[in-house]
Amino acid sequence: MRGCVFVDQPLSALENNTDSHLLPPICVSEDTSRFRYTCAGGDRRAIRIARCVLETVRMFNTSAHEVRWYVFGDDDTIFIPENLARTLSKYDHRSWYYIGAASEIYESNRVFGNDMAFGGGGIALSSSLANVLAKNFDSCIERYPYLYGGDSRIHACVLELGVGLSHEPGFHQFDLNGNALGILTSHSTRPLVSLHHMSHLDPLFPNSTTFSAVQHLFSAVKLDPLRLLRPSVLLDHLCLLGIYCSARPVTFFMEYVSSDPGDGTIKSVYKQAYENCTYDPISSPRKIEEIRVFSTRFDSDIRQDKRFENVKRRRYMLENTLRVEGSEKTVL
Secondary structure, three states: OOOOEEEOOOOOOOOOOOOOOOOOOEEEOOOOOOOOOOOOOOOOHHHHHHOHHHHHHHHHHOOOOOOOEEEEOOOOOEEOHHHHHHHHOOOOOOOOOEEEOOOOOHHHHHHHOOOOOOOOOOEEEEHHHHHHHHHOHHHHHHOOOOOOOHHHHHHHHHHHOOOOEEEOOOOOOOOOOEOOHHHHHOOOOOOOOEEOOHHHEOOOOOOOOHHHHHHHHHHHHHHOHHHOOOOOOOOOOOOOOOOOOOOOOOEEEEEEEEEOOOOOOEEEEEEEEEOOOOOOOOOOHHHOOEEEEEEOOOOOOHHHHHHHHHHHOOOOOOOOOOOOOOOOOOEO
16 A cells, blocks of 8 residues: 655644654645635635545556555544455456445535545545546536535546445444444444544543554454454353343443464453443343453455345354353353
């Protein structure tokens, strides 16, 4: 993967004080003052953001390396690179594809449309579509001075070419505030591709800052990215415990994840964060303090995943064995 971070003006030495080879280069956007912007209450920087498509295609079209996909996100978009690559691998980059997802909330979709790839969640364009789009992009966006954002302009110009949205629910705009646990725990069986607006949400894990919570999440990404947020059913094959909850469910958060260097077994440990379920001395999950799951790295055929979800909307069961360790009262 290669990339570029677009800014509206050159950065000072203090702002650009890293020479890390892991970071993409800084690119200064071209002047957009000649373009009209008439959206009341909007920000004309939307034009500059939209033209990142054109400028990126120009930049990488001269590269000796083949470009299959162009992916765009905001400065607070977090991508899971392996899951992004696996998701795009379902599609033929030689055909015209416009890929992403709408917002998770009704109001954003009502205002901007539910058939548009929202820029914060990420927009993916096949190289064949991006090359054609770039040829007349400036004349196209000039026809839409009244639109609000950069993603709206990209959407309008893609529609002029007769291309609709290929919806991938792993892209997340997250126009939310506060606790996003409900959306995350009901995630699609498709891989998690992106997260956005993390600073607007409560930290993903208890007793964490937003930054440390994202770092903690990526400890799991490094070992098994495709299983991240994947809905699973944990079975106690020995039938030692049945869990019944008559109020809100007990919530367990990932404490840590590790991999055995010998056989590659991945161990993930989840601990109860707080008690929020009606107590039953026999079956209440409040008795469980820790869940340990042993698995192997998930490596499914993503094309099979799409067929399963479209046909059955099924929830995947962990194909690995769930082992019970420790006290019968506290550890599952």
